[in-house]
Amino acid sequence: MQNAHSVDTLIEARWIVPIEPANTVLHDHSIAIDGGRIVAILPTSEARQRFVARNYHRLSDHVLMPGLVNLHTHAAMTLLRGYADDLPLMEWLKGHIWPAEAKHVSTDFVRDGARIACAEMLKGGTTCFNDMYFFPEAVAEAAVDCGIRAAIGMIVIDFPTAYASDPDDYLNKGLAMRDRMNDEPLLSFTLAPHAPYTVSNATFEKVITYASQLDLPIHVHLHETADEITQSLAQYQQRPLARLHQLGLTGPNLIAVHAVHLNDDEQALLAQHGSHIAHCPASNLKLASGFAPVASMLAHGLNVGIGTDGTASNNKLDMFSEMRLAALLAKGVAHDAAALPAHIALQMATLNGARALGLDQHIGSLLPGKCADLIAVDLAQLNTLPCFDPISTLAYSAGRDQVSHVWVNGELRVDNHQFTALDERTLKITANVWQSRIQPSN
Missing domain, CATH: 3.20.20.140 (Metal-dependent hydrolases)
Structure with a gap:
């Protein structure tokens, strides 16, 4: 590990669906993120030798895909x-x-x-x-x-x-x-x-x-x-x-x-x-x-x-x-x-x-150099098993409740289904306050 490169985040996943190239599934690959951008996408065995990260995520039942x-x-x-x-x-x-x-x-x-x-x-x-x-x-x-x-x-x-x-x-x-x-x-x-x-x-x-x-x-x-x-x-x-x-x-x-x-x-x-x-x-x-x-x-x-x-x-x-x-x-x-x-x-x-939106050089697929806007989807749930094809499973079987992690510009916004910065309870109270204001006009 003497020659390992330091990065902000290293995510290991069972699958990666990068969108580009089209209809591609990468098995047992990792994504290295630094400075808000994707540095590399490579087999996990190589990633462990090449990178040392401040934040590790090992997602053995998940697929990574663009946000x-x-x-x-x-x-x-x-x-x-x-x-x-x-x-x-x-x-x-x-x-x-x-x-x-x-x-x-x-x-x-x-x-x-x-x-x-x-x-x-x-x-x-x-x-x-x-x-x-x-x-x-x-x-x-x-x-x-x-x-x-x-x-x-x-x-x-x-x-x-x-x-x-x-x-x-x-x-x-x-x-x-x-x-x-x-x-x-x-x-x-x-x-x-x-x-x-x-x-x-x-x-x-x-x-x-x-x-x-x-x-x-x-x-x-x-x-x-x-x-x-x-x-x-x-x-x-x-x-x-x-x-x-x-x-x-x-x-x-x-x-x-x-x-x-x-x-x-x-x-x-x-x-x-x-x-x-x-x-x-x-x-x-x-x-x-x-x-x-x-x-x-x-x-x-x-x-x-x-x-x-x-x-x-x-x-x-x-x-x-x-x-x-x-x-x-x-x-x-x-x-x-x-x-x-x-x-x-x-x-x-x-x-x-x-x-x-004119943003395809920055987001929409997982490629080195692009912004690290990506999500992890847990496919080890009953409604997504067995999983013969992660792409088919994502399109036809998976639901938003299976999104476990969300990164935007390299920042972790949802960690194991929980917000990292937002207060969900406060948001719910806000919704209820507005409902009470709007309801009398019905």
Whole structure:
């Protein structure tokens, strides 16, 4: 051991699923981490000779994989979990969610809701999320406090809220927030115009200009429901995507959320321009929005990541169940059992989401030099035994409760199922306090 290199952390595991190369399982390998980055991935027998670590983890029944990337959520809406269930989208929004938000949403609401969401995501193996909501600085502060990576959406919408008075106010506040927090290592930023039915052409044009100048992703709900398309045809004589394409929105920085109602030509158009899809299968089902043609999207060459949406329309931030549902639905819609194999489902929940956010050089797979965002999943439970193929087991059998350890940027955030820094009891009290405030408005 005289020539051993000193590192911060050495993790030994029964399996490693690095995502890159695709469909790869490494047996009895270890990951060395130093300075927040992966230094090496190598057989455990070699790792013991090559490295001496300040922190050792020997996980003999576990698989290591990249942290999950939740490509679309509204974290603060955790405080509205189950508030108005079993309703179609526009009735849900106009009759319940928007009035509740008008009454309750504030910096405190957003910060508290986002902290609860960050904790739920971390404990379930999500290490990065892409958010869209009001008071985005409060979401950013919650993410930093919780030690989770976040892409913070600078929301833009054409009507006034407690957060901003008009589109210029939304943009100015969002950009000022980005300037203040741009040096935070766990944060990145997107421009987040809400949807074609809440954002005007003039506002979209401003968003496109800023996105081009600052090289930012554009995160927008698009083609979520059939009604959205019907309304667009009536108002603009165009389907929403055609309108946005004419404005110049399609490109490699576009993240189209939901994209349930895309025809073949529209899928080809988005693929041609290198755009990305945030697929939210549980939310699409719960709001009866429809079945996204995911197998067809993949066949067109589209990069498709997975999101949970907010807990008000899901009702949980569980990327394991989302990944399984995405794979099964794709097979059923395509009438093809091979339409979305397990290793592609894992890639959608990790690397594809990172790629959509422009973060794939840093996260989404386990490679030397990348940030050490990774999770350990215990596969020695009855529901994951026997384990013939760890990739298949992760995609179809494992649950978020089997995530035992979570590292973000090399920092251990969940250790043997317990938070290392967050106080779960305090978070539960916070949730109950907000429930008592919101409940009388039902």
